[in-house]
Structures are given as C-alpha cells and as structure tokens.
Amino acid sequence: MILTLKIAHWLLGICLLIFLMVVIGGMTRLTGSGLSMVDWHPATGFIPPFTEAHWQELFDSYKQFPQFLKLNQHMDLAGFKGIFWLEFIHRVLGRVIGLAFLLPFLYFLFRGMITKSLAPKLIIMFILGGLQGVLGWYMVKSGLVNDPHVSQYRLTAHLMLAVAIYSYALWVALGLLAKDRPAAGYTMDIDKLTGKSLVLLVLVVITMISGGFVAGLKAGLIYNTFPLMGDSLIAPGVYALSPWYLSALEDAVTVQFNHRLLALTIFFLIVGFYFYSRKLDLPSQTKNLLTLMLVASIVQVGLGISTLLLRVPVVLGASHQAGALILLSSLLLLYHHLINTRPV
16 A cells, blocks of 8 residues: 555656646747757757857857747847746756656566556556657747747647646546545435536546647737627637638637637536535535635636736746646546545
C-alpha cells in the first residue's frame, strides 16, 4: 500500500509540472515568445546563452524569420532577450518533466515496485510526452515559414495533447489512491449523477478545444464586449465562410462566438447539475466535490469574461487557461469518485 501511494504521489507531482507547463505555454503564446527560438536541439537545448556573442548569434538567426521581418523590426537585443527567456524556460521545463518522469520510473521498475497492469500505462505516458515535444516543434515550425503566427490547428493539437497527458496521469494516480479501498458512502442516488458528470466532462474538453482555436486565431482581441458581441448578440459574419463549417476552424468571429456559447452552456449546465444534486441523498465527499466543481466553474467564467473585456492581458489570459485545467480536474475527480463509490 505504501509503494502504491508513493507512485500515486509521484504521478500527482508530474501532473503539477504539466499544469505549470500549460500555463507557461499560454504565456509564451500571449507574449509572442514562442517563435523566438528558431531551432530545436533536443539534447543541448537546455543550455542557455552565456556570452554576448552567443546572444548576438541567436538574435541574428531570429532576424532571418518572419516574426522579426514582419512584426518586430524595431526590436533590439534587449527586447529579444525578453521574449527568448520565456520560451527557453518553457522548453527546459519540458525536459525537466521528461526526467522527472523517466528517472523515478526506472527506479520503481528496477525495484520491482511497478505491477504488470501499471507498467503499460506508464510507458504510454512517456511515449505521449516524447510526442508532445515533437508536436511542439512542429507547431513552432508553422510560424517560421511565411506567416509569423503558428497554425491554430497545430497549437490546439499541442494544447490538447498536454491536457490528455495531464488527464491520463491524474486518472491513473486517482486509481492508485483508490486501490484496495472499499466502496464507502454509496447511495442509489450516486447512479443518477455518474452519466451526467461524464457529459459535463466531455463538454468541458470540447470547450477547451474551442479555446485553443481562440488562442490560435487571436479571436480574443475582437468583440471585447459582453454579453453582446459589439451591438449584437450574434456578431455579423458568424459562419460566413464557404464552406460554412470552415468558419468554426478558421474565422475568428465564429470561433469567438462558439467559445462564448460553449462556455456559457457548460456553466449553466454545471449550475443546474449542482442544484439538482442538492436534492439527492449523497455522501459528504460527493457533496464536497460537487461544490469544488461549481466554484471552479464560477471562477472560470469570471476569468473568461474579464480576459475578454480587458483584451487578453497576459496574467488574466494565463489564469483563464489554468482555470480551464482546474475545472477539468474537478470533473475528473468527481467522475472518478462516482464510478469508484459504486459497489462492484
């Protein structure tokens, strides 16, 4: 039991690092730092520049690419250092996460602490982590060609793979923490919440995907009013592209409208779900998790509206991204609790 707890706590630590990674990734996007490093050195990329000559070499390389040529021609070396460091920290943290996973994994493996059923799950996590690094560079490359903006498709894929790894690690950790614990506090009303909580969880994931497209198209910088989009509830031009379905992926107006609609829908569904649950006979732990879900949802909507009205300041934008992960985590905790409270 003690060994199981150690592995669970290790995975929770990995989740915390991934959470931090996602938040810093959002900050690199908001500050335009993501395209400051124009090459990728998986083995030596953790070594920072130490000399002015090295800094100048990196800056000269940056000058050859679209972000400088089209957007940052006014930038000097000091300004370049400002955006470089944030992206550097983001990439180094990715390597730290890899080592924080691999080294304890090897230790647990050689000590015989990892069961046959757990080993494949951990191997999948490690492989996904490696793919995430490759996908990150694939995303960056899209902004180093002609247009100094990364592809919204690649950005969203990069974000959601991070969310998938985080969610999977959290789910496995929760399973280890719940191992060998008897079902406690079960009531028949638990069954009334399980399916509904899964629907809410899926909707939150869809809303996060929508948020990735908002970030990728910088859709948060238009229609900075709420609840109206300018003077209308539905802004002119929504779903105006041909074919129409491309609007949801490539038109900033439509993408912002969809994100608003999804966010408000999930918020009101969560509020309704919470008050519905108050009428049921539930154990105290279930009630606490439902309250956590509700509070996370309220905070996240408040952050989203504030971020929009203030035209996406870095701190609020990063907080909104963190809030999405917290809301997702609260629903993962709730759903895992509900299916593990039910008797086998």
